[in-house]
Amino acid sequence: xxxxxxxxxxxxxxxxxxxxxxxxxxxxxxxxxxxxxxxxxxxxxxxxxxxxxxxxxxxxxxxxxxxxxxxxxxxxxxxxxxxxxxxxxxxxxxxxxxxxxxxxxxxxxxxxxxxxxxxxxxxxxxxxxxxxxxxxxxxxxxxxxxxxxxxxxxxxxxxxxxxxxxxxxxxxxxxxxxxxxxxxx
Amino acid sequence: xxxxxxxxxxxxxxxxxxxxxxxxxxxxxxxxxxxxxxxxxxxxxxxxxxxxxxxxxxxxxxxxxxxxxxxxxxxxxxxxxxxxxxxxxxxxxxxxxxxxxxxxxxxxxxxxxxxxxxxxxxxxxxxxxxxxxxxxxxxxxxxxxxxxxxxxxxxxxxxxxxxxxxxxxxxxxxxxxxxxxxxxxxxxxxxxxxxxxxxxxxxxxxxxxxxxxxxxxxxxxxxxxxxxxxxxxxxxxxxxxxxxxxxxxxxxxxxxxxxxxxxxxxxxxxxxxxxxxxxxxx
Numbered sequence: 001x002x003x004x005x006x007x008x009x010x011x012x013x014x015x016x017x018x019x020x021x022x023x024x025x026x027x028x029x030x031x032x033x034x035x036x037x038x039x040x041x042x043x044x045x046x047x048x049x050x051x052x053x054x055x056x057x058x059x060x061x062x063x064x065x066x067x068x069x070x071x072x073x074x075x076x077x078x079x080x081x082x083x084x085x086x087x088x089x090x091x092x093x094x095x096x097x098x099x100x101x102x103x104x105x106x107x108x109x110x111x112x113x114x115x116x117x118x119x120x121x122x123x124x125x126x127x128x129x130x131x132x133x134x135x136x137x138x139x140x141x142x143x144x145x146x147x148x149x150x151x152x153x154x155x156x157x158x159x160x161x162x163x164x165x166x167x168x169x170x171x172x173x174x175x176x177x178x179x180x181x182x183x184x185x
Numbered sequence: 186x187x188x189x190x191x192x193x194x195x196x197x198x199x200x201x202x203x204x205x206x207x208x209x210x211x212x213x214x215x216x217x218x219x220x221x222x223x224x225x226x227x228x229x230x231x232x233x234x235x236x237x238x239x240x241x242x243x244x245x246x247x248x249x250x251x252x253x254x255x256x257x258x259x260x261x262x263x264x265x266x267x268x269x270x271x272x273x274x275x276x277x278x279x280x281x282x283x284x285x286x287x288x289x290x291x292x293x294x295x296x297x298x299x300x301x302x303x304x305x306x307x308x309x310x311x312x313x314x315x316x317x318x319x320x321x322x323x324x325x326x327x328x329x330x331x332x333x334x335x336x337x338x339x340x341x342x343x344x345x346x347x348x349x350x351x352x353x354x355x356x357x358x359x360x361x362x363x364x365x366x367x368x369x370x371x372x373x374x375x376x377x378x379x380x381x382x383x384x385x386x387x388x389x390x391x392x393x394x395x396x397x398x399x400x401x402x403x404x405x406x407x408x409x410x411x412x413x414x415x416x417x418x419x420x421x422x423x424x425x426x427x428x429x430x431x432x433x434x435x436x437x438x439x440x441x442x443x444x445x446x447x448x449x450x451x452x453x454x455x456x457x458x459x460x461x462x463x464x465x466x467x
Contacts, residue, residue, distance in 0.1 A: 023349055023352065023353060024353060024356075025353040025354065025356065025357050026350070026353065027408070028357060028360075028408065031404060031408075035400075035401055035404060038397075039397050042397060059396075059397075062459075062462055063396075064397060065458070066455060066458060066459065067397060067398055067401070069451070069454050069455050069458055070364075070398070070451065070455065071401065072451070072454070073364060073367065073447060073448070073450065073451025073454065073455075074360055074361075074364055074447075076446075076447045076450055076451060077359075077360040077363045077364060077443050077447030077448075078356065078357070078360050080439060080442065080443035080446060080447060081356045081359060081360065081439055081440055081443050082353065082356060093450075
């Protein structure tokens with residue numbers, strides 16, 4: 001499918017719906033629907049970025065919906081001149097309203113979902129990195145030892161949390177994070 | 186043997202159908218396949234498309250107007266640009282007059298040229314304070330001019346056999362002019378703003394529509410380039426003047442109906458949308 005087919009998909013779809021009763025412009029309806037989707041995406045994405053990161057990307061939801069109504073008005077006009085009878089013009093106008101509303105909603109929703117998913121992935125990646133650092137290289141296969149005041153060295157294993165240490169006798173220690181550990185209990 | 190005969194018969198049928206089709210095409214040439222635009226039409230198309238092309242290539246002309254709109258110089262520069270644009274389109278129409286295919290098309294083309302010059306003279310006179318008219322009169326004159334454009338373009342569509350593609354593009358000109366009626370008359374009036382109590386909805390740069398309207402305006406400009414290109418190169422200006430053609434000058438057609446219904450429906454829809462919104466938000 002080339003770019004020309006992509007920006008005329010509505011035209012080919014409505015040809016199967018109305019047959020020869022509609023003689024509309026090949027590009028206008030499809031471009032209107034795509035534009036409504038972009039307006040939805042920019043509004044949804046902008047407001048999500050504003051609420052999550054306090055960026056100056058806020059866009060008025062009401063104003064963008066008003067713009068969609070205006071775009072629909074262009075398509076009502078096109079429906080009247082491109083159809084052979086009033087009934088088809090009315091039905092096509094309703095279909096365009098539905099398509100523009102769905103495109104706006106989808107664009108809005110997808111933008112929010114994409115931003116949230118990307119943020120969650122980034123947070124998880126950063127969190128995983130921090131966790132790995134907190135584990136102190138245990139994942140690298142190295143061993144951790146505790147050295148007491150007398151210089152006795154004892155091998156310990158890390159617990160699930162990452163900050164608790166357990167020796168072979170079953171004693172638990174709390175990793176203080178500064179190279180020292182305190183026995184618990 | 187039977188099978189052989191059958192296939193021969195099928196082949197014959199097919200070739201017979203093809204011959205028939207060729208015959209039909211010879212007697213009634215399809216406008217899309219046979220028609221070739223003249224050089225003068227291409228020149229007119231270029232002249233008509235250039236203003237929209239400039240608006241897109243040099244968006245600062247438009248943005249400067251929006252940003253520095255209250256500075257006198259910016260307004261004057263933009264007015265000069267608009268006047269030159271309209272002049273180019275008028276020259277385009279003038280070039281198309283000698284190649285009009287019948288009386289109705291010729292009358293429509295001459296009228297379009299006169300109307301565009303008249304509209305521009307009016308705007309320049311108002312801009313330079315030579316002519317002053319009340320807001321209401323200004324809006325009524327503007328509505329009448331837009332309706333005039335739609336009637337004249339509809340006259341061309343109705344009085345010659347255009348290809349489906351060209352017809353759909355010229356329809357788009359009528360659609361844009363019809364929405365200009367709404368845009369320049371109802372939506373930007375104070376009364377509309379008061380009626381829907383827009384103060385509640387105001388947010389930074391947003392007026393009635395989102396600031397994204399600018400991009401829709403650019404989309405329309407791109408479509409207008411193609412529209413004027415197809416209009417000037419359409420079958421209505423094939424140069425073969427038909428004296429005996431029975432012209433239909435009646436304004437009662439679906440284009441004029443559209444010019445009334447579409448802005449009205451959209452205006453009512455926008456009014457209801459903002460009214461319900463302002464009541465809900467209070």
